[in-house]
Amino acid sequence: MVSKTEETQLSNLETQVDNGGGGAWEYLSLVRKLKVRRSDRVLKHGLSILNDPKKRSSLGPDEWTLYEQVAVAAMDCQSLDVAKDCIKVLQKKFPESKRVGRLEGMLLEAKGAWAEAEKAYSSLLEDNPLDQVIHKRRVAMAKAQGNVSVAIEWLNKYLEIFMADHDAWRELAEIYVSLQMYKQAAFCYEELILSQSMVPLFHLAYADVLYTLGGLENLQNAKKYYASTIDLTGGKNTRALFGICLCSSAIGQIAKGRNKDDKESPELQSLAATALEREYKHKASDKLSLLTAALKGLKVPS
Amino acid sequence: MGGESRYEIAQNAYMKIVLHALKHKSSAVNAVLLGRVSPTNDVVEITDSVPLFHSHLGLLPQLEISLILIEEHYAAKGVNIVGYFHANERFDDYELSGVAKNVGDHIYRYFPQAAILLLDNKKLEALPKGKDRSPVMQLYTRDSSKNWKLAGGEGSSQLTIKEPAANAVLLDYISTEKWQDVVDFDDHLDDISKDWLNPELFK
Numbered sequence: 001m002v003s004k005t006e007e008t009q010l011s012n013l014e015t016q017v018d019n020g021g022g023g024a025w026e027y028l029s030l031v032r033k034l035k036v037r038r039s040d041r042v043l044k045h046g047l048s049i050l051n052d053p054k055k056r057s058s059l060g061p062d063e064w065t066l067y068e069q070v071a072v073a074a075m076d077c078q079s080l081d082v083a084k085d086c087i088k089v090l091q092k093k094f095p096e097s098k099r100v101g102r103l104e105g106m107l108l109e110a111k112g113a114w115a116e117a118e119k120a121y122s123s124l125l126e127d128n129p130l131d132q133v134i135h136k137r138r139v140a141m142a143k144a145q146g147n148v149s150v151a152i153e154w155l156n157k158y159l160e161i162f163m164a165d166h167d168a169w170r171e172l173a174e175i176y177v178s179l180q181m182y183k184q185a186a187f188c189y190e191e192l193i194l195s196q197s198m199v200p201l202f203h204l205a206y207a208d209v210l211y212t213l214g215g216l217e218n219l220q221n222a223k224k225y226y227a228s229t230i231d232l233t234g235g236k237n238t239r240a241l242f243g244i245c246l247c248s249s250a251i252g253q254i255a256k257g258r259n260k261d262d263k264e265s266p267e268l269q270s271l272a273a274t275a276l277e278r279e280y281k282h283k284a285s286d287k288l289s290l291l292t293a294a295l296k297g298l299k300v301p302s
Numbered sequence: 303m304g305g306e307s308r309y310e311i312a313q314n315a316y317m318k319i320v321l322h323a324l325k326h327k328s329s330a331v332n333a334v335l336l337g338r339v340s341p342t343n344d345v346v347e348i349t350d351s352v353p354l355f356h357s358h359l360g361l362l363p364q365l366e367i368s369l370i371l372i373e374e375h376y377a378a379k380g381v382n383i384v385g386y387f388h389a390n391e392r393f394d395d396y397e398l399s400g401v402a403k404n405v406g407d408h409i410y411r412y413f414p415q416a417a418i419l420l421l422d423n424k425k426l427e428a429l430p431k432g433k434d435r436s437p438v439m440q441l442y443t444r445d446s447s448k449n450w451k452l453a454g455g456e457g458s459s460q461l462t463i464k465e466p467a468a469n470a471v472l473l474d475y476i477s478t479e480k481w482q483d484v485v486d487f488d489d490h491l492d493d494i495s496k497d498w499l500n501p502e503l504f505k
Contacts, residue, residue, distance in 0.1 A: 037328065144392065177361060178359065178391075178401070179400070205358070207363075208361045211362055211363045212360070238492075239364065242364075242367045246363050284497070290374045290375055294371055
């Protein structure tokens with residue numbers, strides 16, 4: 001998960017390095033820290049350092065970290081020869097290393113040699129049954145081969161042991177959403193909100209899933225979580241503002257049919273609508289008329 | 303029913319969605335197709351496309367908002383939503399997902415000749431090697447039993463690109479990594495100053 005400031009910092013560095021302005025090592029370190037996937041650039045800029053003996057030696061012990069990072073990036077870009085070379089260097093430096101053993105397993109994955117990769121990982125797990133990375137590689141392999149149900153099963157087993165792994169919960173939620181298993185996805189977001197209640201992203205995702213599930217109770221809850229997202233983001237989250245408007249409209253439709261007294265706070269939706277119009281006027285004025293028409297269609301007073 | 307309808311996609315509409323898919327190589331992506339039925343020969347002309355999302359394709363709120371805004375914009379020009387484009391996450395996945403079918407069904411309610419286009423990754427990969435002028439996507443239409451059926455076989459001309467040299471132009475854009483400039487609805491919702499109409503993309 002990357003914040004907006006981190007994203008800006010990353011793309012600034014990226015432009016700088018792409019245009020020959022130096023800072024390759026800073027860029028590569030930031031990519032590692034933020035755990036983002038920029039494999040084509042990592043490969044390009046990483047190799048430029050590794051292939052230059054002076055630059056390489058100036059890294060000191062970080063040289064090996066870079067070999068590992070470039071190996072993974074190379075596999076992502078299907079440059080398997082580069083990956084193999086990097087791994088060979090690491091094997092020479094760290095024989096018997098489990099961390100290098102993992103890379104060997106990943107290389108088998110990259111080649112599509114699923115059975116061999118599975119064997120490699122299983123044997124590594126025998127000596128180290130609590131290796132989180134390898135457990136997750138097996139889930140990734142199942143996913144890559146299209147065995148989504150196996151991936152889900154293993155990911156669930158993994159989370160029984162490593163229930164604090166937020167990335168794994170998010171991955172599971174995303175898999176469920178892609179399969180339209182919204183109740184299960186909601187459960188994952190509930191776990192995330194329980195353990196990290198101040199992260200707006202989880203509130204937002206949860207609200208989105210509740211809205212998708214539909215029904216009066218889910219819509220009312222979705223509205224609450226859009227509201228908490230707005231709270232946690234100081235009113236700056238466009239998706240949550242739209243969410244409020246969509247919920248109000250949908251709730252209004254259901255309540256109308258039931259003749260129920262849905263004494264929802266109408267202020268919330270008009271506030272959201274006003275906030276949206278202000279934002280669009282400020283940053284996307286050519287789309288303002290579209291927005292106003294859309295809000296009118298949703299019957300949201302503003 | 304769109305069983306035997308012919309579809310013609312304009313070059314820019316076509317390139318935009320392929321480039322969008324290439325921008326997000328490790329995710330599923332989707333897009334909405336806009337156009338009209340030709341009054342002269344009943345061909346469904348796909349004149350434009352709007353790339354939608356590259357994450358959480360199965361969630362409703364962003365889809366609903368995007369469709370409302372898109373319809374609002376294009377209705378003023380007499381253009382409506384005529385189809386849906388989907389690219390699966392995995393290279394060799396040629397299955398039409400539930401999400402794709404649901405969106406397709408929704409569009410079908412308003413436009414019975416609705417089409418679903420599915421990115422054909424193997425064809426896309428083979429593009430630089432041959433002189434194929436056919437689009438790198440599969441066409442699905444609704445048959446009489448309400449199922450989405452794959453149209454035609456090899457060499458079927460039910461889906462064509464309006465400009466014959468489109469693939470050559472596309473390859474050119476790919477080589478210059480033009481996909482970096484494609485803005486989708488996800489990008490817009492994250493930063494509304496980004497324009498999902500992509501007005502300057504092919505200028």
